[in-house]
Amino acid sequence: MNVLLIGSGGREHALAWKIASSPGFTKLLTIPGNPGTGRYGRNVPFPLTDYPALIDLAQQEKIDLLVVGPDNPLADGIVDAFQAAGIPAFGPTAAAARIESSKSFAKEIMAATGVPTAQSHVFASAEEAAAFARESGKAWVVKADGLALGKGVIVAETVDETLAAIAKLSAIPAGHHLLLEERLYGREVSVQALCDGERLWPLPPARDHKRLEEGDRGPNTGGMGVIAPVDEVTPALLDEIVNRCMQPVVNELAARGTPFRGLLYAGIILTADGPKVLEFNARFGDPEAQTVLPLLEGDFLGALYACATGHMQPNLLRRRKGYAVCVILCAAGYPDRPRKGDLIRGVEALDEDQVLVFHAGTTLGPNGLCTAGGRVLGVTGLGSTLRQARERAYAAADQIRFEGKHFRRDIGQE
Known part of the structure; x- marks a missing residue:
């Protein structure tokens, strides 16, 4: 093929x-x-x-x-x-991909189907959003309605931080509409599932680490690392997430004549009241893909083609035992002003049976491999336990060298 x-x-x-x-x-x-x-x-x-x-x-x-x-x-x-x-x-088609490209559309779909999610309010201007925030007298999670490369969400702690977030996100192209959303509390997980327009086949659940700094501090990024699977997501809980949070959305999109075929990604928070949806994506996560795909065996391409043609065959894929931990190595200055052109050493010497190195912001220069973006490489360690996978990922991350390299050292550390 x-x-x-x-x-x-x-x-x-x-x-x-x-x-x-x-x-x-x-x-x-x-x-x-x-x-x-x-x-x-x-x-x-x-x-x-x-x-x-x-x-x-x-x-x-x-x-x-x-x-x-x-x-x-x-x-x-x-x-x-x-x-x-x-x-x-x-x-998905553009109509079905609105589940990601418009957060207000996603909220509409969730409201129509009873999918558990946070209370939210949609505003057509920064002025309206700011007036609402002042009147409410409390902090809100501020979200840009459109696509923002994973950086369109700010979790505010005070009213003043909410107002600052409104001003910041309204200034980007994705912020033509803004959502103010109540803050939910709990551990987050990413659940990705192959979809043929009707049925879902979930992949191993994962946990992303979005914040730049250790201890989940600093600004949101495109993702600093991922672990998979997540042990607290039991088979019963995974079924609940798929059946309550994802399948109703697939059914609703199909009923509207815009069936979803591809990869449906649900960002889930595990609250005291059960799992709730934070967001939907219409494609594989990054770096979730670098973590979850190594945990699959079978005919991956055949499974993608079966979904694309509306005839998913779950028996084409199976989950392998073990764990994966992906650590993202970033360029100097990431996320605000990533530096390019630094020479990368040490990638070729790594053992690919236990470690996989995925290129992101790289290019081949006259002297060899160089940095060419903010998130440079994803180093994925594999192991029979989470600890073993972490140790292998970090041992490999330390072997790779380029000027200004930085990464979190607490990915997967409870």
Whole structure:
């Protein structure tokens, strides 16, 4: 099977690695890709906004399946364009992807289906939101309605912090509408599930660490590390999350004529009143993909194709025993002003039976591998216990060297 993969981050490297291990795999093109995806096929520098030219390329290369990694192309309708050209795509249409691209739409869907979530209020302007916050006299979680690269949420502790968050998020393109949401308390988990428009097949639950600094301090980032599976999410609790928080959304989207096919991601908080939804994503998480995909065995590509064509086959995949811990190595200055061009050493010497290194913000320069983005590499350790997986991930992270490297040392540490 010939595959066209969209994206250039650590998630896409993990997808390329897993796709290439499938029995039906023949050829991979990645647009634009990175040095990691290039190990499994050909990276193609191509404008993602020119869908007719992209479809022409796919037809020339006899592409059998489009796999979309990031959120923006989904929201922009890349799947709609490929489906119209008769090319199956793993990923939702633009209408179904609104479950991520519009937080207010997601809240509407959850309200219509009774999915447990936080109380929220939607505002069309910063002035309206600020007036409400002042009148309420309490702190709120402030969210930009649109896509913001994982940085569109600010958890305020006071009214003044709420007002500052409103001013900050209203100034970004995703903040054309704002949500003020009550704060929920509990441990968070990420539940990702393959979906064929009707049915869900959940992957091992994961826990992301969003904050920049150890002890969950500092600003939110795109993700500093992930563990999987999460032991406190028992099989019974996972069934409850899928059946109460995710399946009703899939049913509602199908009833509206916009079935969801692809990867549905639910950000869940485990409150004293049970699991509640914080957010939905319409694609694999990053770095959740780098953590969860190594815990799967079987025909991954076959499973993606079955979902894309509306005929999911759960027996194509199975979960392997053990744990995975992914630690993100960041460039100097991340997240505000990441520095580029620092030479990276030590990646080639690592044992890939126990450790996987996924490229994110890297490029090949005249002297070798260099930093090219904020989150540079994802180092995933595998083990029979969580402790063993952590130790392997951190031992490998210490072997990799580049100027300004920084990372959290408490991923997966209770």
